[in-house]
Amino acid sequence: MTFRVLLSPPDTGELERDFVMRAMESGWIAPAGPDLDEFEAEIADRVGRRYAVGLSSGTAALHLALVAWGVGPGDVVPVSSLTFAATVNAIRYVGAEPHFIDSELESGNLSHTLLDEALTDLIAAGRSVPCVIPVDLLGKCVDYTAVTEVTTRHGVRVLADAAEAMGATHAGMPGASFGQAAVLSFNGNKIMTTSGGGMLVTDDEEVARHVRKLSTQAREPVTHYEHTEVGYNYRLSNILAALGRAQLIRLDDMLKRRRAWRESYRELLDNKPGMRLLGAASDANDNCWLTALVVDPEIAGVTAGELHERFTASGIETRPLWKPMHLQPVYRMFPATLDGSSDRLFRQSLTLPSGSGMSDAEFSLVIDVLAEAVR
Numbered sequence: 001m002t003f004r005v006l007l008s009p010p011d012t013g014e015l016e017r018d019f020v021m022r023a024m025e026s027g028w029i030a031p032a033g034p035d036l037d038e039f040e041a042e043i044a045d046r047v048g049r050r051y052a053v054g055l056s057s058g059t060a061a062l063h064l065a066l067v068a069w070g071v072g073p074g075d076v077v078p079v080s081s082l083t084f085a086a087t088v089n090a091i092r093y094v095g096a097e098p099h100f101i102d103s104e105l106e107s108g109n110l111s112h113t114l115l116d117e118a119l120t121d122l123i124a125a126g127r128s129v130p131c132v133i134p135v136d137l138l139g140k141c142v143d144y145t146a147v148t149e150v151t152t153r154h155g156v157r158v159l160a161d162a163a164e165a166m167g168a169t170h171a172g173m174p175g176a177s178f179g180q181a182a183v184l185s186f187n188g189n190k191i192m193t194t195s196g197g198g199m200l201v202t203d204d205e206e207v208a209r210h211v212r213k214l215s216t217q218a219r220e221p222v223t224h225y226e227h228t229e230v231g232y233n234y235r236l237s238n239i240l241a242a243l244g245r246a247q248l249i250r251l252d253d254m255l256k257r258r259r260a261w262r263e264s265y266r267e268l269l270d271n272k273p274g275m276r277l278l279g280a281a282s283d284a285n286d287n288c289w290l291t292a293l294v295v296d297p298e299i300a301g302v303t304a305g306e307l308h309e310r311f312t313a314s315g316i317e318t319r320p321l322w323k324p325m326h327l328q329p330v331y332r333m334f335p336a337t338l339d340g341s342s343d344r345l346f347r348q349s350l351t352l353p354s355g356s357g358m359s360d361a362e363f364s365l366v367i368d369v370l371a372e373a374v375r
């Protein structure tokens with residue numbers, strides 16, 4: 001199936017081409033270079049962190065944060081169940097065990113009440129819990145005010161998976177500024193892209209230094225190749241960092257565009273019984289990476305699956321929310337603290353085209369199909 005309108009394709013143009021060409025012509029092709037240094041400084045500044053380390057993906061950033069913190073076999077890491085698999089894969093790369101936490105029904109983000117319950121039980125059982133990984137779902141920051149109260153009380157660190165949260169805020173602070181470290185993704189479908197890439201951001205100088213070293217094969221600072229620990233080949237390239245710098249300049253314009261789609265969806269669906277937009281009750285600080293529709297089929301008279309079929313028939317790409325990790329064949333044997341919310345959101349949801357590069361004509365087509373379907 002080739003779609004006429006995609007969910008969230010890359011949005012790049014002349015500025016990106018100019019930045020990449022300039023990096024090529026400068027001769028800084030690989031591995032590092034001045035665009036990478038600048039990109040790190042610019043991202044650190046934008047998200048209010050002291051240090052940023054450019055990496056080959058958000059997944060690599062999650063992985064190296066856990067390695068740098070010494071998380072490993074025998075450790076339990078509570079994590080949002082409603083997330084992309086990458087979050088949990090990283091926990092498994094280091095041999096630790098995930099413990100899945102269910103969602104708040106309104107936003108889909110992890111429930112701090114259930115997190116509190118899980119931490120109380122795990123610590124009472126004598127388990128080692130080095131950190132928690134909350135995920136900022138679809139560009140809405142987790143309620144870090146509530147989550148940090150819980151994690152501080154239990155003495156557990158936070159690794160914030162802010163892969164989807166570039167440009168969002170919570171309590172006046174930028175996404176990725178929360179936790180002892182946070183992770184950004186610049187994958188092709190994210191709000192800004194380096195085609196593939198990610199970043200670890202933190203205020204902890206030692207963690208930043210260690211992650212940077214680990215990402216370039218953990219070479220010791222001597223002339224010959226000397227290694228005292230296992231390294232990785234996870235560094236972001238200078239050429240891709242140049243692309244990221246152009247995207248960062250355009251970020252606010254791209255955010256405006258996604259916000260405009262959100263408002264139009266809201267207008268259309270307001271007062272439609274059995275329909276709501278995920279997290280829209282308090283979305284002023286979201287980046288609107290993806291807008292998701294939640295359908296209660298008994299009230300709406302239509303299912304999310306039927307809407308998906310209608311869109312597909314019109315060449316429009318839509319998709320259910322992440323299938324919760326506690327339901328995934330690869331992860332369902334791990335423990336979880338659940339109340340049924342993420343199961344329900346998975347069954348009843350549909351993410352809608354939200355890309356900043358979508359034209360007005362393409363968006364009109366989406367709105368026409370949706371209006372027809374919900375009439």
Ligand SMILES: *Cc1c(COP(=O)(O)O)cnc(C)c1O
Nearest residue numbers: 057058059084086163185187198
């Ligand atoms: C995209 C994403 C990742 C992984 O980022 P990559 O850059 O694709 O490796 C991790 N967590 C979440 C929540 C994501 O959406």
